[in-house]
């Protein structure tokens with residue numbers, strides 16, 4: 696969550712709608728997905744397309760796996776690092 700438990704107005708969240716500064720609203724929580732943009736398996740474009748609005752339906756409708764949903768409870772910087780490591784390991788074993 697961006698800011699750990701802070702309450703944001705929609706106007707404030709909407710200011711963060713760029714590739715290098717991207718916040719998403721999912722199920723009433725604000726996520727700073729900036730560090731996750733490059734590592735998101737669905738790509739950064741879909742994330743960008745979901746800024747500045749409630750992205751809950753988009754997140755649900757795509758049919759994310761249970762493990763993808765569980766990632767929402769973790770700091771996205773750590774999630775991004777884990778994905779980067781996983782991809783790096785793949786390039787070493789292929």
Ligand code: HEM
Pocket residue numbers: 719726728735736737738741742745750753754757758759760761762763766767
């Ligand atoms: C912080 C929020 C998000 C996280 C942690 C996340 C995580 C993931 C993960 C782990 C996958 C791999 C497939 C899976 O396990 O389900 C995935 C795929 C995908 N995600 Fe997300 N996602 C997020 C937000 C979104 C949003 C808002 C959209 C907008 C529609 C989206 C669209 C997609 C798409 C299109 C795929 C590819 C599906 C496929 O090719 O199988 N994601 N995401």
